[in-house]
Amino acid sequence: MTSSETATPTSLPEIEIGPATDSSLPQADAMVSVRNLVKKYGDFTAVADVSFDVRHGAIFGLIGPNGAGKSTTFSVIASLLLPTSGSATVAGLSTTQEPAEVRKLIGYMPDQLGVYGTLTAEQYLRFFAAAYQIPKSDWPDLVDGLLELVGLDGKRKTIVDTMSRGMKQRMSLARALVHDPQLLILDEPASGLDPRARVELRQLIQQLAGMNKTIIISSHILSELQEMCTDVAIIEGGKVLISGKPSEIAESVGARNVIVRFTDGTTAEYPVTGDAQQVELLKHLVLEDPRDVLSFKPGGDGLEDLFMRLTEGGVR
C-alpha cells in the first residue's frame, strides 16, 4: 500500500470482462428495447449483437470510442436504418415495421448540425412544426415555448447560421422537441462545445428528463454523462461490453478508488477494489501514516476510468 501526493494509484487491478449484464426489462417498462442488433455493411460489421433496454424517464448514456457503433445503433432506433438482424422497439413499436409511428415518438438530434443559411430561429422551428404536421394555430405558442426552454427567446429573429455552435446545438435540440416527443436521441450533443455551453446543455438535458422524457445520449465527455445518466452502456467493436447504472457497473467490475484528504492539506488516492484492500488501507492510515485523516471521498474518474479499463481503445 503506498500513498502518493499525485493521487494516482500506481497500478490498476486487472478486470475480467464478462458478458453484458442482463438488464432486460418487462416490455411495458422499456421505452427502448434493443435485442441482438446486428448491422453489417458488406463484410464490415458496424454493430454486432447489441442488446439493451432503456426505462421510461431514464437518461441512458451510450459510451464508446469512435466507430464503436453508437451512431449506427441510434440510426436504427430512429428508424433511419434497417438492422441486418435483431430488432429495436420504441414504446413497443417496431422501428422497422412502424417507422412513421416511431418517428412521432422520437426527437432525433444527429451528431452533425444541419442549419439553413437564411432562416431565422422562428422560421426554422416553424418549418419543422409543419414537417411534423402540427396545426398552424399552435405554432406561435410552440415556438415561444421552445425558444424559452432552450434559452434562445431573445434570438427569435436571428439567422440560425450566424449563431454560435452552442446556440446551434440548442436550436437543434429545440428542433428535436418540436413535436413533444417521448424519447430524445442525442448523438454527441456536446461535441465541439466550450465548457460553459456544455454545462448549459447538461442542465437543459436534466431539465428535459424532469419533464418525463426518456433520453438516450452518446458523448465522448464521460464526466458529463456520469453526472446526468441514470443508466449507461459501454460499447466497443459493435458490442455492448457492460450496461447498467454507473454505480452498479463500477461495483460489478470492482473498480473503486478512494481519495483521502489529510489535515495537513495533502491528498492521496488508493485502490480499494475488495474488502481486503479496504482493511489494508484502514490499517495503513491508522498505524503507518503519520498524517491525520480529514475526509474520504470516492476517487478515480468514474465512467472515464471504467471506460479506459473496459475498452481496448482500438480505432476501427
Add this chain to the structure above:
Amino acid sequence: MSRLFWNNPVLQREMQERVLSRRTMIMITVWVFLLCAVTALYYAGEASNTFSNQFDPFGNSVLRLAKVGQNMFDWLLFFMIGLVLFLVPGFTAASIAGERERQTLLPMQVTLLRPIDIVVGKIAASVVFVLVLIAVATPVLAFAYVIGGVTIGEVFVSLAMLVFSAIAIACITVACSAVVKRVPAAIVTAYFVMLVMTVFSLALFGIVAAVDDSRGFDATNPPLTILAPNPVVALAAVSDSGTSDNFFNNSETPMAGLREILEETQFRNDGFVDRPPVAFIEGPDGMPIPPPPGFGGEGQGANPNLRTIDAAIPYVAQNLIAMTLLSAFSIWIATRRVRTPAEVER
C-alpha cells in the same frame, strides 16, 4: 394533394429561403432588364429602318412593322427559353445536393415528411421561380404582340410551352441534384443534360440528316423524335401557327430557322419519300406537276408503308410526351434518392 403542394413545408421554406431572397430579386431584375434591352435594341434597329424607308410606293410599312413584331417575338422567345435553360438549373441544381452538403436532409427525413413531399416541394419552388420570371416577361412579349405579326393565340401557346418546358427542366434538374451528391457536380450535370437536350439533339439530328442525304433518295429520313426532348425546337414549333407564312417566309431568327427544319422534315416524313427535283417541274399551265407513282405524295403515288412516327404523332405531341415521361422519370428517381437507407432496403 394539399400536403404535396399548398401545405408542403418544403415548398414554404424554399419560398422563404430562396424564392423571396435578395439574390432571386436581383436575378429577376437582371432578367427583366435583359429582356427590355433585347426588345429595345431590336426595335430601335428594325423599326427605324422600316419607317425611314422612303422607297415604299406600295405602302407596305404596316406589313414590314408586322414582320418586325414577329421577329421580335421570335427573338424574345429564343432569349427567354435560353435564360430558362440557364437559370432554372442554376437555381435548382443545389436543391437536394445542397441539403446533403449542409446536412439538413437527415433532420427532414426523420420527420413525417415523405420523400415525394421533399422532391415536389423542391420542384414546385423552382416552378414558382420560373412563373415569376415568365410573368414579369409577359409585358415585354405583349409589346411584340402590339406591334403586330403575332396572334394572341401564339403568345398564349408560346407562354404555355415555355412554362411546360420550364417545369420539365426543373424536374430533370432536381433529379440531377438528387443523384449527384455535391452541389458543383450537380450543377455541371444539370447543364450537361440541358446541352444534351438542346445542342446535342440538334447536332445529332443534323448528322443523321447529312448521312441520310448522302445516301440519295430513300424512304428513311431523320425522325423528328430525335428532337422530341428539345425545348427550344418545341417552342419554335408552337410559336408560329402559320398565319404569317405568306408574308414572311424567311429565317431571319433562330426560331424561324428551326421551324423550317421542322416543316421540311415533317413534310418528308408525312408519307413522302425524298423527292427528286423532277417533282417540282412546272407543267405547261405553269402549275407544278404531281409526283409520279412511286415518288410518294398524298395522291395515288403515296405509299402508306413509308409513314414514319412523325406522321403518326405530330412533333409537338412527341415533345409533350417525351418531356412528360422525362419529368415523371426524374421525379421517380429523385424520390428514390431522398429515401432513408431503411426505406431503400425495405
